[in-house]
Amino acid sequence: MIGKKISLAFSVLLSVSAFSQDVLKADLQIRPDVKISYLDSVKNSFVKDDNAARVDSLWMQELTSLDIYDDLTKDIQTINTDLTVDEELPTDLLKQRLLAMNQKSPFEIEYNQGLENIIKSFLKNRKKSFSRLMSLSEYYFPIFEEAFARQNVPLEIKYLAVVESALNPKAVSRMGATGIWQFMYGTGKQYALKIDSYIDERSDPLKSTLACSEYMSKMYSIFGNWELVLASYNSGPGNVTKAIRRSGGKTKYWDIRNHLPKETQGYVPAFLATMYLFEYHKEHGITPTRAVVKHFETDTVQIKNQMSFKQIADLLDMPQAQIQLLNPSYKLNVVPFYESEAHYLRLPKDKIATFISNEEQIYAYANYDSQHKGLPRQLALKVAPKNREKLESTISTSTQFYKIKKGDNLGAIADKYNVSVLDLKKWNNLKTNAIALGKTLKIKSKNEVVLKAPKEIKAVPVIDKKEEAIAAADDKEEPGTINVEYVVASGDNLGSIAKKFNTSIAELKELNNLSSNTIGMGKTLIVSKSVPVVEEPHKELNTAIASNSIDNFKKKQPSAKEDIEYYVKKGDSLYSISKKYPGVTISDIKKWNDIKDGELKPGMKLKING
Template sequence: MNKTKIALFLVPFFSLNILAQDAVSQETAPQITTPKLSVLDSIKSTFVDHEIASCVDKEWMDELTNQDLFKEMEFDIAHINPDEKVDYDLSTDLLKARLKEMDAKSPFNIEYNQGLENIIKSFLKNRKRSYERLMAISEYYFPMFEAALAKYDVPLEIKYLAVVESALNPHAKSRVGATGLWQFMFATGKQYNLDVSSYIDERSDPLKATEAACQYLSNMYKIFGDWDLVLASYNAGPGNVSKAIRRSGGQQNYWNIRKNLPKETQGYVPAFLATMYIYEYHKEHGIEPKRAAISYFATDTVMVKREMSFKQISDLLDIPEAQIKLLNPGYKLDVIPSVKGKNHYLRLPVPKIAVFTSNEDKIYAYAQIEEDKREKPYFSRKATSPTGNTTETAIASTEARSPYVDYSEEPEIVRGSKIVTKTKYHTVRKGDNIGEISQKYGVTVSEIKKWNRLKNNNVMLGAKLKIQTNERVATTVVKKTPKPAAKTKDTTETAIAAVEKQEAKTKEVAADDTENKEDEKSEFYVVQKGDNLNSIARKYGVTVAEIKEWNSLEDTNVLSGSKLKLIPNENVPVIETKAEKAQQQIASSAKVHQYLVQKGDSLFSIAKKYPGVTVENIKKWNDISSENIKPGMKLKIQG
């Protein structure tokens, strides 16, 4: 009975205790807060059809950008000897039969000869693994090549030429500067509208370079009418092929003129035919091509409407920067520039293209936000005050004081600003490139190269780069504040003194106005080789002392390429030096002839026709860097 009462008494007590513990646990439970999203995450969270997928793995990207294959192929072409026999298990009769089959379905003259057999056996013996890798890369590039070749009615077998030229590496660069899949020299690339600038090199752009190669090959076929000779001219130049034909007594079969071609070209066409044979009969020789992780048809392009970096695209689309570089090798600084009148395209896997085109406005908005974050240089001399007046105007307004007030007692603090040049040092970290560094500090790539004496755009990890920036800093000027003078009689002397003081201030203002006008009239002169301060002063009708004063020069030494501030004397005509007059007289007296290049011509033979003219003269007058010319070209000759 007592136990029952005690139990009934304790039950409510324990119930209240449990409820109290629940209340306490709820009060003390930590509040879960949602982390604040970054601008990037906020934008990406609104993307339509956002899907993370990587179509190209690291090994495949490494393979497509591997330089070893190019170096091996370049070495083979330069040193291969078609006359050296090779021990390899391939019967001559079987090889003849296969070459005959190839010849039946090809516009090339594929005929058996001992030299071709030697090169085929050499490749099969020493380069089997290389061709396995090349055939995998071919799966990506060959569809692109075939579409362009068909457009220009160029034999589809020409696609093997890119294997011989660059080992299918868009970044391949030869010892003489030829660049890209099709190894265009700078001058030839310009001739076929391949743009080369600080930001882009279209010789490395697979689509544009392939288009240019098709145009070049088509033009060469119109000249020679034989695809074997077209291949030889692609390597040696049409001039050398024409010379070889003449030296061979007019024969026009490649194998008959081969001994009169440059040494490298003697193995070039056989290497092309040997490559074609290995691609056609790789199964019979136990060559198993590796598979491509992505095909050309799995990618597409989109026109980019504003400047964007590969890093921004990588962050937004969750695609590795290395993959973007792989698919867009024509952009040298990993930045897609925005140039008026030119369209720039971005190649991406098809799923990423879908995301980009569905969210273009948001992507460009993010790029603008990133642009706004960069520190900008100050170019304006005047800083606007909150009232809309400039700092100089605000300061000047404090100086318009009464001539009857005594300024000798209380100080006044006037705040303004000025622009100063500051030098900083940037330590190059992993993943940095000169384009991104220039964007970070609001300077140009050429300025960074100039400050650090860099010959190219490559920067070493850990290097310290000198950066100069223009920054506006606050200035404080302590001035006398007005204080009412003691009451005195307004005498004639006081009035005169006040007038004199006001006139002095008027002269100061006039001097300031003169200085501002001079700044407006000033211009900058770039010092040329052979210039000195005397010749520059005579040219602009000023004195050496004035030039030194305007440019804070301590002596009369000036470096070629430096900029000098000058305020030309409008009343003095610009004086020409004797040397300049002499150059003008020579230029005016020299007659300009136009020479039409004939078949078989060379710059040397043309120069001999004009007394005193050299090959270098002709190259300079016509702005060409190589000696390769073709019939039909018009050359300017002065003499």
């Protein structure tokens, strides 16, 4: 009896061991060993900060969206203060509230029918916009208040930034006024704001606010009335002086209003209406949307070498959009380095800690990455003139279509497809930045062959993605482009997949429109969007580029005699897979892989014999 039990236990042990080995083999088949890239090796050496916080992507889109700016600008220019608006707000109650505001403000806030009409118009048409603006104000208003307090400028002037730019540092008017405070080029220079090819400090919230407070102080010393200071900020002190003369020497805004330019006539009332809505938003059911990052949760670090936003985003595992949001004055998404000047990068405090703790590795990677970028196309054509026709023939303009989803805006869509907002508006005949849910946008792009310089560091792997590339060939979004896809297997997470395919978690989420780090088993992820790349030579650059023609590139593709490995994706069938390979039948695939009907599962590796 005891012998039988021992025998039974031994046989169970053997079967469990055999089963474990089978599972291990299958797991090894699904997860091929991939070399670690230089980027990952640098990041693996970082001192980790476990308190990392991520900015909500939807909130970042709100910060960079221009649609509110367009709407408010249009309202201020076209609103008719003499037109009565039907909106529930008793006049007596409004008078009481305006009186309460006037008692604690240096502005002369008086009730009049025109102001009531604008307040009601904003309540009727812009409630949603003000909910978003109040979220943005949690980041920007502390910056404004600190700067104004230094110059003894009324803190209420902060509401003027809502009227000027809808709190968007990237806002540009039709006349070229730029930034949160909408400075023209000449005015920006007058107040010592730096403007060059890399930098435009009119878009820097802190520096432009200091310039604004200086202007306000100067104008108040001239007019002695804050409403007239606002009017001069909009139309210039000359127009205000003319209006005073035409009114017979009156010095109150409402007395000279009809003598001011048309846009300025709605400007000060819009400012006062904005102040009212911020003060009494709860009473009107306006709930600010959640703001994840506040200004005091960020800090700056001085940059010792030129770095691109892409390099910083890859190293710190954060979206480029977040870096753009916090550093709007860098025009080319690059923090430059000038010998005689200090340039600063603003980041969330947890990312600052990671940056400072690992500066040496970060600068080493940025330097390496900058030296090993692909040659610009025009330079490549000069270096290899014999290939000019072939290179030029590889450039093709393709059109994609994107259906607008909830939470989308033109800025986010333009960033996703690496195009400009102006191009999107031009291609789709849009007059404003407002876009309707469900509308389909046309997006044009250019694809071209990339020529790269020789490699010098062997730490960067060349990952064999033959099976993924071929599997995705039928699903490609653009002519000449291949989406490399991966089927999520048991035990996978975004971090392990990012390592496997030499990318970052942020890029995976962007490519697949993921709002969280959670992924389900069997889900197909896009891990790379790539164009055909001429293999990198190891000899002299001129000779190498001349030899790397399109024909040579084609010759390096898998030959008919090579075996190909294919990973089964969700939705695949033996029939659909056989159609991907000319001359291959369902029976062939079954024979080569010893499988029967019904055994096809996502993640399974198939061998396709030549």
